[in-house]
Amino acid sequence: MTFSDSQRFTARDDLVVEAIDDQIVILDLHGDRCFGLNAQGVLLWQRIRQDAPSVAELIELLEQTYAIDAERARTDLLAFLSALQSAGLLLEHNQTL
Template sequence: MASNAHLSPDVRMQVTGTESVLLDLRSERYFGLNAVGTRVWQLLTANPSLQAAHQAVLQEYEVGADQLAQDMLTLVAQLAEAGLLTLDA
């Protein structure tokens, strides 16, 4: 698993309530994030450490550590595939 996620400088985020919309300025595509995805993005904005984001979300939401790890891996893989972030090898 990658240890850090580096957000693309070409992505803009607009929070709408508990959810958010990401705009990739390069592709002009929009992406929606739910409340937890929005929180993960915010955490990665402040610190690229996936482990730190995992720990913070564990403290903020009622979710098991293993389930959260799987969900976060799925999310960051989708965001990386869309070009919204890059992962350390």
């Protein structure tokens, strides 16, 4: 999947999200699936749920938080977004459920 820097995403409202230690578990009751996020995924997920940031803003967040270069941040973010979007957990910001 390809994403533009200006694209914005939000999380579906009907997901059950539980924090366990420094991880998050997301339950999709409609799809009978469970997803676990590591620390980097937790950071991104919380920001997405907070204010639907752009892809560029999420890349910058990863760069600043983990002191990584833009290319690595972009690669990590796009893999994260692709996985969550393929699983149906994210919506483009202007979409409705």
